Amino acid sequence: MRAIPQYDVIIAGAGPVGLMLACELRLARCSVLVLEQATSPDSPLKQPPFGVRGLSIPTLEALHRRGLLDAVVGTAGSGDTVPPPPWAQQPRRPGGHFAGIQFFHDRIETARWPWRLPGPFSESQPSTMARIESALAARATALGVEIHRGVRVEDLTQSDDSVCVRADGQAMHARWLVGCDGGRSRVRKAAGFEFAGTEPEFTGYSVDVDLADGAALAPGRHYTATGMYTYQPPGVIAMVDFDGGHFHGTAPITAEHVQTVLRRISGTGVRVKALRLATTWTDRARQVTSYRRGRILLAGDAAHIHSPLGGQGLNLGIGDAMNLGWKLAATIRGDAPEGLLDSYTAERHPVGAQVLDWSRAQVALMRPSPATRALAAIMRDLIETRDGATYFAERVWGATLRHDLGDAHPLVGRSAPDLALDDGTKLATHLQTGQGLLLDMDAAAPLREWSRGWTDRIAYVASGVKEDRGMRTLLVRPDGVVAWAGSGGDDAELEQAVRRWFGEPSVERG
Known part of the structure; x- marks a missing residue:
């Protein structure tokens, strides 16, 4: 049975x-x-x-x-x-990094993201x-x-x-x-x-240690002939050891092992007195x-x-x-x-x-090689330009993430902007229940009769907006992704989009 x-x-x-x-x-x-x-x-x-x-x-x-x-x-x-x-904590405000190479807010031009609204x-x-x-x-x-x-x-x-x-x-x-x-x-x-996918090139370490001679290590991130380490006094250290990922998950992490790896990568005789916390990771992808x-x-x-x-x-x-x-x-x-x-x-x-x-x-x-160091130097120059910093911010922050939904409208497939509505609410407020949203920006528009069939899945809101983005209707999926955007007078296309993402109506019109 x-x-x-x-x-x-x-x-x-x-x-x-x-x-x-x-x-x-x-x-x-x-x-x-x-x-x-x-x-x-x-x-x-x-x-x-x-x-x-x-x-x-x-x-x-x-x-x-x-x-x-x-x-x-x-x-x-x-x-x-x-x-x-x-x-x-720097004079310039960092926005993130790529392989440890930082990009800064004073180089990022958010105006290049026209479909993103200013906000938190x-x-x-x-x-x-x-x-x-x-x-x-x-x-x-x-x-x-x-x-x-x-x-x-x-x-x-x-x-x-x-x-x-x-x-x-x-x-x-x-x-x-x-x-x-x-x-x-x-x-x-x-x-x-x-x-x-691909196998790892390194074992990464994140450790909190008690050092006998912490002054032997310079704070910050350092690339060496054998790897990379970052030191945050008094004892927080991240290391990358290009060992092919062989140590990760194969043996207990001891103070002696951490000291051996740290000495090899840092090129110092630093001594680890105690290991408070440690974990390893790799670049297996x-x-x-x-x-x-x-x-x-x-x-x-x-x-x-x-x-x-x-x-x-x-x-x-x-x-x-x-x-x-x-x-x-x-x-x-x-x-x-x-x-x-x-x-x-x-x-x-x-x-x-x-x-x-x-x-x-x-x-x-x-990678600890002369060729990589030369390439990294070029990357530092590029990331310091406005084009470079803006590009890396886009990717690291996810500012321009877009799913290909087969629609050429520049907003479709992107996260819906949190539009301020004339009724005093904001778009995100209407997504809290997990339903989709049909936003009709003609505040005087009556409820579209055909949309009644999807009221169990889509919230209908008729309201003007504070920011005019050149569109009159917005269909937003429950995950906040724009499924369709139009300028008005295109009910047939909108209804087709609703059926594509929300299925057939529960109650037929007419």
Whole structure:
């Protein structure tokens, strides 16, 4: 006898990606179980300094649209924000870096991004993994998500209409399973996803140590004949050892080992008295060829891994969760148009591939060779120009991210601008419920009769706007991506776009 699914979705992994996805699914009233192997969410690696992450503009917008921004980054001036890192304390205000080469705000020309409005999301903002997970876990619990910690996924099988997950000797059934369980994903391996990519060139170290002679190391980032290290007194050190990634995950990290690597890379006789905290990582870069196999999907590091250089991984995963959540929910409800769930891979795979190449390019600039040092010198000159700084800000901050939705309008496929409406609200306010949005900027316009059929999936708002962007109608998907933009008088095209993204109406007009 075939088992009846107990849940609409089981999510493996209670990190930020799994929790964000769970929240998105619960907004659509799907039943969700999250399984997490770790017994506790607490870890010193999620706290400063190693737990600090730069949140990109798309991530900040996603959190804002769901009313989570203050809980994650704090309110400016409240004293509840994450303090800036030491490298930000400079006469010139840094905007980020590429392979350690900084670009600065005084060279960035945001006017080159005409479809972005001035506002609080004009650049990256910091938070910590601990704070992000805490805020998302609290929201998920409030929405009714079940979170089971200390539970390890052991195996899984899928049929035409369900997935059976075996965890800690128990069988659990769901209509869908999503692996958000990290770079060593058990779901990815058990389901047989192809994981293509490149092998590592280095082992990276993040350590907090007690040094006997810290004055032997100069603060800041340093490239040497054998690698790279960054020193933040009194004892926070990041190192890159071009050993082919051989040490990562193969042996315990000891004070003696850290001292050996640090001496070799720094060229000093520095002595490590004690090791307080340490972790390793590599530049291995791999990505699944498809984010879906039957009723099993992947998101976050389970779908793509790369070095943490530039802090792109968390933002990439949050983007996956936002893109997948509403599409999977529509599929579960039965009102998804044909091919909607497949568009998750079609839209997110290119974004992931671009981030992997961005990571590889940074590694190429860090190799300890004369040729690389010469190339890095040229890159420093380029990044100091206005064109260069603006380009790198676009990429690092995610300011110009665009999905190819097959529409030539310059706004389609981009994050919707947070337009100020004449009724006193802003566009993001109308996305908090997880529905789509049809914004009719002719404040006097009556409710379009045909749009009544989608009121269970799309909020209709008729209001003028403060900023005239040369359009009269905007269709926004639940993830905040513009699906269609028009200048008025094009109802047939708009209705076609609505059907493409939101399926057939629940109630026919007429």
